[in-house]
Amino acid sequence: MNSMAKVKTPVKPTGKKKGKGSPEGSPPEEEAPVEEPAHDKDSVVAHKMASEQREISVSEFFTKNRHLLGFDNPRKALLTTVKEAVDNSLDACEEAGVLPDVEVTIRPVEGNAERFRVIVEDNGPGIVKQQIPQIFAKLLYGSKFHRLRMSRGQQGIGISAAGMYGQLTTGQPVRITSRISSRKPAHYYEVVINTHKNEPDILKEEAVEWDKPRGTRVELVIEGKYQRGRLSVDDYLEQTAIANPHVEVLYEAPDGEKFKYPRAAKDLPTPPKEIKPHPYGVELGTLIKMLRGTSSRRVSGCLASDFSRVSPRVAAEICRGAGLDVTTSPKKVAVAEADRLLTAIRGTKIMAPSTDCLSPIGEDLIRKGLSRQIDAAFQCAVSRSPAVYRGNPFAIEAGIAFGGKLSPDGDKKPEQEATAPPKDKENEPEAVKLLRFANRVPLLYQPGACAITKAVVSIDWRSYGLQQPRGSLPLGPAVIFVHMASVWVPFTSESKEAVAHYPEILKEIKLALQECGRQLSMFINRRRRMAEEFKKRSYIEKYIPQLVIGLRDILGFSEADAKRCTKNLQAILEKTRGELDTSILGKKGAGTRNGE
Ligand SMILES: Nc1ncnc2c1ncn2[C@@H]1O[C@H](COP(=O)(O)OP(=O)(O)O)[C@@H](O)[C@H]1O
Numbered sequence: 001m002n003s004m005a006k007v008k009t010p011v012k013p014t015g016k017k018k019g020k021g022s023p024e025g026s027p028p029e030e031e032a033p034v035e036e037p038a039h040d041k042d043s044v045v046a047h048k049m050a051s052e053q054r055e056i057s058v059s060e061f062f063t064k065n066r067h068l069l070g071f072d073n074p075r076k077a078l079l080t081t082v083k084e085a086v087d088n089s090l091d092a093c094e095e096a097g098v099l100p101d102v103e104v105t106i107r108p109v110e111g112n113a114e115r116f117r118v119i120v121e122d123n124g125p126g127i128v129k130q131q132i133p134q135i136f137a138k139l140l141y142g143s144k145f146h147r148l149r150m151s152r153g154q155q156g157i158g159i160s161a162a163g164m165y166g167q168l169t170t171g172q173p174v175r176i177t178s179r180i181s182s183r184k185p186a187h188y189y190e191v192v193i194n195t196h197k198n199e200p201d202i203l204k205e206e207a208v209e210w211d212k213p214r215g216t217r218v219e220l221v222i223e224g225k226y227q228r229g230r231l232s233v234d235d236y237l238e239q240t241a242i243a244n245p246h247v248e249v250l251y252e253a254p255d256g257e258k259f260k261y262p263r264a265a266k267d268l269p270t271p272p273k274e275i276k277p278h279p280y281g282v283e284l285g286t287l288i289k290m291l292r293g294t295s296s297r298r299v300s301g302c303l304a305s306d307f308s309r310v311s312p313r314v315a316a317e318i319c320r321g322a323g324l325d326v327t328t329s330p331k332k333v334a335v336a337e338a339d340r341l342l343t344a345i346r347g348t349k350i351m352a353p354s355t356d357c358l359s360p361i362g363e364d365l366i367r368k369g370l371s372r373q374i375d376a377a378f379q380c381a382v383s384r385s386p387a388v389y390r391g392n393p394f395a396i397e398a399g400i401a402f403g404g405k406l407s408p409d410g411d412k413k414p415e416q417e418a419t420a421p422p423k424d425k426e427n428e429p430e431a432v433k434l435l436r437f438a439n440r441v442p443l444l445y446q447p448g449a450c451a452i453t454k455a456v457v458s459i460d461w462r463s464y465g466l467q468q469p470r471g472s473l474p475l476g477p478a479v480i481f482v483h484m485a486s487v488w489v490p491f492t493s494e495s496k497e498a499v500a501h502y503p504e505i506l507k508e509i510k511l512a513l514q515e516c517g518r519q520l521s522m523f524i525n526r527r528r529r530m531a532e533e534f535k536k537r538s539y540i541e542k543y544i545p546q547l548v549i550g551l552r553d554i555l556g557f558s559e560a561d562a563k564r565c566t567k568n569l570q571a572i573l574e575k576t577r578g579e580l581d582t583s584i585l586g587k588k589g590a591g592t593r594n595g596e
């Protein structure tokens with residue numbers, strides 16, 4: 001058909017197509033208006049679709065897809081809301097160099113068992129008045145997305161999403177009180193999000209009295225469900241305290257019970273520095289965007305000033321490798337040239353990224369955090385030196401708490417017969433409790449999708465003294481702690497629940513865990529030796545009275561001699577105690593077999 005040749009550009013339809021159904025009297029001119037009604041039978045559907053095609057606002061998108069942000073069921077929504085607010089408070093306090101004091105209150109809404117009032121208050125820097133509406137009622141608005149620095153939030157879609165969820169499920173606005181200085185008044189706002197435009201609507205705004213010199217208080221009313229135990233707000237706060245020993249949290253649960261997670265470390269973590277992207281991790285599209293947006297006039301200048309670890313000498317070397325003159329204007333670099341630059345970057349030796357952008361917890365504080373929440377017989381921690389994935393520095397830390405009062409589900413229950421060999425299914429030890437953290441935030445959901453779980457499962461724990469069913473977590477009374485600190489944690493979704501499976505990350509997690517595993521197996525072996533020694537000693541101790549009776553008969557001891565003899569024999573037994581340390585054996589002093 002000749003109509004094929006006529007269609008040159010989609011915006012200027014040539015209009016007339018002869019044949020059945022073609023509009024009579026349709027003008028033969030080439031310049032038909034774009035809005036021309038779809039009379040052409042073939043294009044009817046396309047025109048109908050065109051009438052329905054329009055921009056989708058990010059808020060509308062996430063209203064429909066709120067599961068992507070962690071609001072897929074009421075119980076999880078309550079946790080996500082608390083988590084977004086607390087994570088922001090901790091980020092803000094640390095950025096301001098303040099030891100965080102955070103109060104979390106959850107109250108049931110009277111007359112509606114499915115609604116909760118969530119209040120999170122901090123002693124952070126506060127928020128500048130004009131920014132308050134945007135922060136709490138505009139998705140994708142924040143201070144962390146465009147920088148490369150370790151922080152809990154990164155997307156700018158945390159607290160605003162919680163606000164939107166509250167609005168959607170209860171019709172209530174987000175209520176914010178914030179103050180940035182004792183010399184300035186506090187400001188109170190009530191805001192809702194206009195999901196059509198992804199813009200805030202201010203319902204109320206006023207200066208108020210507030211007894212706090214500085215800080216922020218966020219109040220949301222949401223549909224939720226409160227339930228204690230695994231995956232609960234309580235669980236999240238408890239794990240937050242483990243990974244953030246410098247934080248103090250006061251928590252009032254919906255049933256009125258109050259909890260205090262006191263500060264275990266007096267110092268703030270070293271503030272992480274902001275860095276520029278490392279050239280090894282950059283992708284072609286990003287490189288082109290950076291070349292177009294740079295303020296440098298030369299390619300070499302752009303490479304040296306917009307990337308980390310690129311000196312003018314290295315920049316010149318990269319240009320040489322790409323066959324580009326160093327003086328070329330970055331804005332004029334063609335796509336093919338940028339591609340050559342990328343190849344040259346990968347072939348040039350460039351120093352690893354600096355690591356002062358990370359603030360790992362550290363081995364001491366991991367042990368401290370673990371021992372504060374978990375009463376274990378053994379603890380170890382390993383903090384690896386930083387590595388790089390896709391140009392982003394990251395550091396892995398791991399820890400293990402084992403035995404003691406630690407029950408298989410990780411609570412502070414007395415040690416069960418956990419140390420006896422399993423007799424039947426019921427007595428079989430349970431899987432260890434795995435605590436996953438990213439930038440000090442506990443990850444509670446989607447363990448199966450997370451690189452951390454994958455790394456733990458892929459290790460042969462039997463060689464470290466733990467049982468392990470094939471392809472599963474190891475068994476035994478233990479808690480395994482893994483923390484990934486990075487300037488950009490590669491989460492598998494916006495709800496930030498699981499770390500993506502980058503090989504570099506998996507490798508580092510495994511190395512950290514293997515080191516912990518070696519320390520654990522030394523402990524388990526020592527405990528086994530001691531258990532055996534303890535058993536033998538118990539036999540001897542038991543037979544000392546019999547021995548003394550025998551000696552008394554043979555040698556004719558007096559009562560006093562017999563007593564002295566008993567004492568001496570006990571003293572000899574005590575002297576030869578060697579390395580026996582019953583404190584690590586538990587109160588029965590026996591059994592190391594569980595989980596071995
Ligand atoms: N309690 C707070 N104190 C100070 N600033 C805050 C607080 N909560 C949020 N902010 C600011 O609001 C921004 C948006 O927060 P959020 O929507 O949770 O996104 P993100 O934390 O990913 O940046 C943050 O980047 C921060 O600048």
Ligand SMILES: [Mg+2]
Nearest residue numbers: 088153158159
């Ligand atoms: Mg946030």
